[in-house]
Amino acid sequence: MEPFELSLMAAAEEISAGRLSPVELTESVLGRIEATEGALGAYAHVTPELARKAAAHAEQEIAAGRHRGPLHGIPLGVKDLYDTAGVPSTSSSKVRAGRVPDTDSVAVEKLLAAGMVMVGKTHTHEFAFGGITPTTRNPWDTGRIPGGSSGGSGAAVASGTCMVGMGSDTAGSIRIPAALCGTVGLKPTYGRASRRGVASLSWSLDHVGPLTRNVPDCALVLNAIAGYDRLDPATVDVPVPDYTDGLDDGIAGLRVGVPTNYFFEHVHPDVERSVRAAITVLEGLGAELREVTVPYADQVLAAEWAIIMPEASSYHQRTLREVPGLYLEGTRVSLEAGELVLATDYIKALRLRTLMQQGWAVMFDDIDVLVTPGMPFAAPEVGATGTTWSDGVTEPITPALIRLTSPGNLTGQPVLSLPVGFDGAGLPLGMQVTGRPFDEATVLRVGMAYERASEHVGKIAPLV
Amino acid sequence: MIAVETTVQALLQAAGLVPSPEELAGLVAGYPAHRAALDALYAVPMDKEEEPQTVFSPLP
Numbered sequence: 468m469e470p471f472e473l474s475l476m477a478a479a480e481e482i483s484a485g486r487l488s489p490v491e492l493t494e495s496v497l498g499r500i501e502a503t504e505g506a507l508g509a510y511a512h513v514t515p516e517l518a519r520k521a522a523a524h525a526e527q528e529i530a531a532g533r534h535r536g537p538l539h540g541i542p543l544g545v546k547d548l549y550d551t552a553g554v555p556s557t558s559s560s561k562v563r564a565g566r567v568p569d570t571d572s573v574a575v576e577k578l579l580a581a582g583m584v585m586v587g588k589t590h591t592h593e594f595a596f597g598g599i600t601p602t603t604r605n606p607w608d609t610g611r612i613p614g615g616s617s618g619g620s621g622a623a624v625a626s627g628t629c630m631v632g633m634g635s636d637t638a639g640s641i642r643i644p645a646a647l648c649g650t651v652g653l654k655p656t657y658g659r660a661s662r663r664g665v666a667s668l669s670w671s672l673d674h675v676g677p678l679t680r681n682v683p684d685c686a687l688v689l690n691a692i693a694g695y696d697r698l699d700p701a702t703v704d705v706p707v708p709d710y711t712d713g714l715d716d717g718i719a720g721l722r723v724g725v726p727t728n729y730f731f732e733h734v735h736p737d738v739e740r741s742v743r744a745a746i747t748v749l750e751g752l753g754a755e756l757r758e759v760t761v762p763y764a765d766q767v768l769a770a771e772w773a774i775i776m777p778e779a780s781s782y783h784q785r786t787l788r789e790v791p792g793l794y795l796e797g798t799r800v801s802l803e804a805g806e807l808v809l810a811t812d813y814i815k816a817l818r819l820r821t822l823m824q825q826g827w828a829v830m831f832d833d834i835d836v837l838v839t840p841g842m843p844f845a846a847p848e849v850g851a852t853g854t855t856w857s858d859g860v861t862e863p864i865t866p867a868l869i870r871l872t873s874p875g876n877l878t879g880q881p882v883l884s885l886p887v888g889f890d891g892a893g894l895p896l897g898m899q900v901t902g903r904p905f906d907e908a909t910v911l912r913v914g915m916a917y918e919r920a921s922e923h924v925g926k927i928a929p930l931v
Numbered sequence: 932m933i934a935v936e937t938t939v940q941a942l943l944q945a946a947g948l949v950p951s952p953e954e955l956a957g958l959v960a961g962y963p964a965h966r967a968a969l970d971a972l973y974a975v976p977m978d979k980e981e982e983p984q985t986v987f988s989p990l991p
Contacts (some may be wrong), residue, residue: 657989671987700986769971788947800954806946807939807958807965815972817983822975822985830991879989904989 470495471542471627472927475684478630479537482529489529489540493522493584496542500586500628503930508603509613509622511547512555513587518542521584528582537687539582544629545555547588547616548595549575549675550664554585557699558666559602559619560593560794562786572664573673573699574633574692581691587630593798595635595668596779598868599644601795604849606928607894611846614647614868616640616668620678621648625895627927631688632678637668638771639872642884646841646897649829649886649926651686651914652678656905657879658703660689661696669778670701671817672771672876681925682885682914686710689907705905713908714915721913724834729764730871733856734843741888741896742840744861748920749838749913756833761874762826766819768866771873773808773816780805820877828876831903836913841897843867845890871899881907883914886923895926935962 470492473481481487497515504510525540528869550556550568557563580584590602592615600618605611606626620632621644634641636654645652653676660675665674677688690711725746731739737759750756763770780787780802787794787802787836800877830837844854844867853863862870865931875882880901887898898917918924936959940973943958950958 657987659989671984676978703989763975766971766975769968773969773972777985796954800950800957803943803948803950803954803958804965806948807942808969812969812972814983817985818977818981819972819975820987821984822977822980824991879987904991 471499473630473720474680474925475541475630475687476537476681477877478541482540483534489522489525489584489931490519492540493518493542493586493901495739496586496628500662501504503606503626503628505710506604506609507606507622507626509589509619509626511559511590511619512543514554514585517554518584518586519871520811525584534906535582538578538691541583541631542586542629542717543578543583544587544589544620544623544716545575545585546591546620546633546634546635548591548635548666549633551585553574554588556588556797558594558761559591570664573661573696574665577691578688589617589623589632592616592618592793594666594783595616595637595640596798596801598639598865605846606930607649608846611894612647614643617678618644621650623676624648624650624680624805625928626930628697629733630680631684634676634678635665636674636676636876637672638775638876642841642882642899643814643868644870644898645678645884646675647846649895649928650680651682651685651886651924652676653689653882653907654875654882655689655907656881657669657906658701658879659905660692660694661699661702663696667782669775671778672775674876680884682911682918683711683714684791686714686808686911708908710908710911714912716912717752718749718913718916720786721836722834723749723754724759724830724837725756726761726837726839727758729761730839733860733862734840735845735890737845737890738840738843738896742838742898745887745917745921746838748917752916752920759830759834759837762830763819763823766823766907767873767877768870770816770819770823770877771869773812776801776805776818777808777813781895824878827880834910835902837901839901840871841884841899843871845892845894845896875899875901880904881910883910885914885917886926888923935959938962
């Protein structure tokens with residue numbers, strides 16, 4: 468096994484035991500980037516010199532007995548939406564070409580302080596406004612999309628060109644690429660981790676979080692990035708547990724909600740089969756299954772659109788008027804369409820969101836987690852514009868990509884996406900585990916139990 | 932009945948945006964579906980004076 472194939476946890480154990488050096492690990496990952504980047508296009512900027520310097524520094528510190536913890540010396544890819552000091556941070560857009568911030572975003576600052584080695588900036592769908600990431604290809608089949616908007620991080624983690632890929636999630640942008648690329652992805656609770664220094668798509672829906680190869684790796688990263696930041700008005704000053712505690716405690720007696728509406732409607736049979744098989748695995752581990760009805764399901768996409776569109780148009784208000792030609796056509800048209808949402812629509816959506824949140828809280832009186840499909844299908848082909856379901860209904864690609872993930876953004880609850888198998892074409896399929904606000908620990912525990920009981924989590928795409 | 936094209940043009944003009952003719956045509960063509968999607972918001976009666984969460988808190 469090559470070092471780049473190791474999970475974060477496995478690499479950390481090797482480093483801690485002195486059997487692997489951060490320099491050796493980083494060189495292995497940089498070599499993997501060189502071998503795959505031509506086919507994948509996962510990175511907006513690769514930073515080999517910075518990575519080698521950071522790895523050498525980590526090696527010296529560890530040799531001197533100053534081991535900072537499990538993230539020390541581990542290669543990291545950072546979505547280009549995040550500010551990184553001294554490194555181009557362009558949101559994969561010509562609008563920000565050449566932009567080099569002086570400071571790191573809070574999440575990056577914390578990860579670098581924990582000793583991580585940044586190997587580059589991963590591509591985002593321009594300004595995170597889309598679920599495709601047109602610059603990047605899926606490592607399981609380069610004729611297919613990786614999903615988005617954190618598509619670069621999804622492709623990078625799945626192909627072994629970093630062990631952690633940071634993402635952001637406003638309508639599913641961590642969980643979409645996680646599902647389509649076969650990685651684990653965690654959208655923490657809204658306000659669990661600071662978004663300061665990360666370009667906004669929609670202030671009231673934006674979350675930051677990691678994509679990793681397995682569940683414990685996600686817990687380790689969350690340990691580093693979680694916490695209150697008085698300069699991010701979304702963050703909440705609540706205690707931060709050690710998310711690795713209790714990961715292996717099992718799920719006996721845990722109440723697992725299985726939706727009877729919305730989440731299994733218009734999903735590919737392979738998705739339904741894999742997710743229901745995973746639910747059976749959870750039941751076999753002692754979980755109690757409970758059927759639940761998801762409230763306000765018919766309003767999910769309306770509320771998501773009515774909030775995300777005008778907030779995005781507001782964020783881009785000046786540049787859309789000054790340099791419209793620098794945006795990709797699809798982004799520009801979406802921003803123009805955001806100007807067509809009435810202020811009263813926006814406020815109505817915010818009011819409806821209150822009802823939706825209350826309805827979900829009542830639903831969670833009877834369950835501890837909700838388990839659902841992550842995506843309605845496996846990775847679509849590059850250029851696909853939509854899908855036609857067996858009942859003849861045609862669904863455009865963007866609403867299809869965000870339909871199952873948007874509830875988590877609207878309610879702000881933590882959601883873990885993890886792989887649950889492959890379709891007939893060998894493409895990965897994903898499942899979501901949603902928990903109560905700030906109960907990432909339970910969500911991760913369910914994910915860990917499934918990971919231990921299955922063979923689907925932790926795979927690297929066989930891209931040469 | 933105001934034509935969709937007039938509505939879209941008026942909204943864009945009020946916003947100070949001048950899209951290309953091709954993009955304007957696309958926005959006009961897409962507006963009925965766009966509006967219908969937003970109208971789903973109004974299918975929910977709001978009897979309790981629910982307040983909007985202008986600063987969203989994840990805790991209900």
